Amino acid sequence: MNNRHVVMSVHYLARALLLGCFAFFIVHLVRTEHLNLYIAGRMQLIVKLSALAMYAIAAQQLYASFRNWSDGGVHDSSCDCGHEMPATWGRSLLLYGWFALPLLIGFTVPDGLLGSDLATAKGVQFAPQQLVKPLESTVAADLLFPSDAFTEVYAEYGKQLVKRPIVQVTDKRFIETLTTLDLYRTAFIGKTITLSGFVYREGSMESRQFAVGRFAISCCSADASPYGIMAKFDKANTLETDDWVAVTGTLGLASYNGIEIIQIDVSNAVKIEPPKEPYVSPDLDFGME
Amino acid sequence: MSNLFIRLANWTATAGCAILVVLVFFGRDMSRWNFDAAKMQTFKILFLSIILEALPFLLIGVLVSALLQSFVSDKLIRKLTPKHPVAGVLFGSLLGIILPLCECGMIPIVRRLIRKGLPAYIGMIYIVAGPIINPIVFGATFAAFRTHKELAYSRFYLAFCVSVALGFILYFFMKKDPLKPERQEKPPHEHEHHHPHAHDHVHHGHSRSSGIVKRLADTPAHAAEEFFDMGKYLILGSLITALLQTLVSRSSFAAVADHELSSHLFMMGFAYALSLCSTSDAFVASSFNNMFPPAALLTFLVFGPMLDLKNTLMMLAVFRKKFVLKFSLLIALLVLTGSILFDHMGII
Structure with missing residues (x-):
């Protein structure tokens, strides 16, 4: 040729x-x-x-x-x-x-944030890994934070967190902090919690309820899993689904779909710009230091 | 290779059918499936993120494969591989510990190694075991299953058992070369000259330095060829995976989680369709913790890295169709049996 x-x-x-x-x-x-x-x-x-x-x-x-x-x-x-x-x-x-x-x-195609649309498809877990039931009505820290070999790190982290006046759910330890709050909920009820995320709603929520959610990714957004905590706010109707908010409130309990879950009674919610890094990641150093 | 266009049309049709079957199976109303702007953006992010994440591994794969092609002689490969089948099977199963690669990078390398004389059964077990039995995945799995240590351990035990069993089955029953015959559509003269040519370099080695320079210069050329060879399957796999993730809702799964067999089968299908990298699938599995029994999660964790949509398409580029089919069924059967056994013996 x-x-x-x-x-x-x-x-x-x-x-x-x-x-x-x-x-x-x-x-x-x-x-x-x-x-x-x-x-x-x-x-x-x-x-x-x-x-x-x-x-x-x-x-x-x-x-x-x-x-x-x-x-x-x-x-x-x-x-x-x-x-x-x-x-x-x-x-x-x-x-x-x-x-x-x-x-x-x-x-x-313009870049958008992953939000409620994908969270609905993937399903938000409001009660992650609930394995250790804390013993009730005790004062000693070790009794409030019972643990086995693998929840030990959460118990240790919980003991640090509970001493703070305000529990901040940081981006770096978003999943770990939520898991700790959930595992050792009795120790944290009534504490002031702050966190930020996008507003997520699903059908079975009350009108005053919404969830503050974040996507956790470990490699790329294809493995994104939504994490969220339930929130209750009197002025919830002022917040649009997928708005980014920073909320402050006290931790309480609520019954949702027949399961007892933790919920923030929101006293203050501020709309914020979505952060440059909208996702959180599992903190691989958690418990290693 | 038959007409590429027909094959592409074939895949697209298959994918379309698969999606329809899923839709029908879960009986979702179609009105929710319109592809609005939000879905388009979600799809874009998922589609491109899978490609972007896989690109570095694919590039490592094609570069290592190109370097193997240029610098490692067939003789050396034959000298280094164990002769005894037991040693061979163990070698293939544990190779991932020293060569931790993900499956996108593995397939071009294994093809090259088999062409260079690595026994095919060793190569195949490496493709299966490598994405699980390696240090990076160890770390990720334990991070994701901090509260479920038995599940994390079981993942590696089961992966090891399955790959050893596969290795022996392949060793005794695989008679034909699993690789596709090298490119028939190619003008025959170039193909024929390839191997003798390579040997010339190794044995006679004109002036040694010019040989090395030429071989180094050839490396990106080989890499580009392999990139376009494997990349098309990666893009197709990512496309289907992203579509499924965007369109199929997870809450529709709940019904199948109750039955033992259906929960296993479902998790297998799910792992297959998701095509996640083995370093990140543990985190996804842990988000299913409350919905599915641990044994089904084990199936997900072992089956997914061994076999998924993305790597089946890539395997089809390299191996014979019939072989890929039998191999896939065998993996599915072994993982399923193993996982149910582990469950009933109380290991998980």
């Missing part, structure tokens, strides 16, 4: 462009700080590195394209490893179009 080198040159060019665009897309997400919406903090470094690797491969493909064009494919040695370019134009278009699809979606 006479113009085989031209065809190969176009193939390499298409590949270089696609690889370059993937790399550019990652850089674009890093620049706009939207990478946080896709990838958990601890995985972001390797995603950024993969952009570098793709730029390098794209550069090589561009060079191969150029060489095929100018030398007529005399030096085309890269194709001796059992790979082959698509045989027809139609197939090539299909292949490269397929790779362009995620890029197209990536650049055209």
Whole structure:
């Protein structure tokens, strides 16, 4: 075939462009700080590195394209490893179009936050991992915080938290703090709690009730699980579903769908801007220090 | 390889049917399934996040595979692999401890290794055991199941048992090469020359330094080829997974959680459709803690990394169709039996 080198040159060019665009897309997400919406903090470094690797491969493909064009494919040695370019134009278009699809979606559809829509699909757990029932009406800290080998860290954390005047549910330890509050609820009833998240509602809630939720991701948003705590607020109707709020209130109990769960009696709720890092992650250092 | 277009159409149809079956099965009313702006954004985030998360691992996979192709001789591979089947099975099962990779990166490497003379059964058990029996997944599983240590331990015991059993079954019953024959549609002359050519480099080795320079220069070219080879399946897997996650509601699962067998089967199907990375699936499983019995969660934790939509598609790119089918059924059967056994013996 006479113009085989031209065809190969176009193939390499298409590949270089696609690889370059993937790399550019990652850089674009890093620049706009939207990478946080896709990838958990601890995985972001390797995603950024993969952009570098793709730029390098794209550069090589561009060079191969150029060489095929100018030398007529005399030096085309890269194709001796059992790979082959698509045989027809139609197939090539299909292949490269397929790779362009995620890029197209990536650049055209605006970025939004994961919110109630996905939380409804995934189902919010209001009573996570309820395994150790605290003994009642005791004063000694160890009796208030009974534990086995694996809840020991929660018991220890609970003993620290209960000494504080206000229990702040921080982003760093969002899941761990909620689990501790839930496991050792008797110790925390009546304490002042603050946390922030998006407003989540489901059918079986009362009109004054809503949940303050966050998505927890450990690698990427495909593994996002919604976590939430029930809240009760007299002016709940002023808050729209999916609004971001910072709430302060005291911890109490409520019965929900036949299960006794913890609930915050909200005294103050302030609308806030969604944080730059909307997701929380399991704290892998928890209990290790 | 038959026409790519027909195959793509085939997959799309299959995916469409699968989604419909799920819809019918759960009897959800269709009015809630309209794809509004919020769903589109959710879909976008899920779809791209799976691709972005898998990209680095895929790139590591294709780069290691390209380096193997350029620098490791077939002779060395044959010398390093154990000859005895028991040693071979153990080697394949535990290889993940020293080579912790996720499945997206593994498949191109295993293909390369098998082509270079690694016994196929060892390669296959590595694909199955590697994503679970490795230090990173140990850490993640224990973090997610702090309050359920038996479940975390069981995950590794069961994964080990299943992969050892698989290894022996493959060793005794797998007669044919599981790899697809190398690219028939390729002009035959190039293919024929490939291996002798590689040997020339190793044995005669013209001037050694120029050989290395050339081989280094070839590495990104090989990597690009493999990237486009495997990437299309990754994109398809991510697309279907993201659609399912966006559209199928989890509360519709509750009905199946009560029966032993159906809860296991459901968790298997769920793990298959989700196609999560094995480092993060433990956290997802722990969010099911109250809904499903621990044995069903064990099934999810062991089956998911061994077999899922994303890696089936990638396997189909590399292995023969019939082999992938039999292999998948065997994994499903072994995991299910193992998980139920573990449950009844009171290990979980």
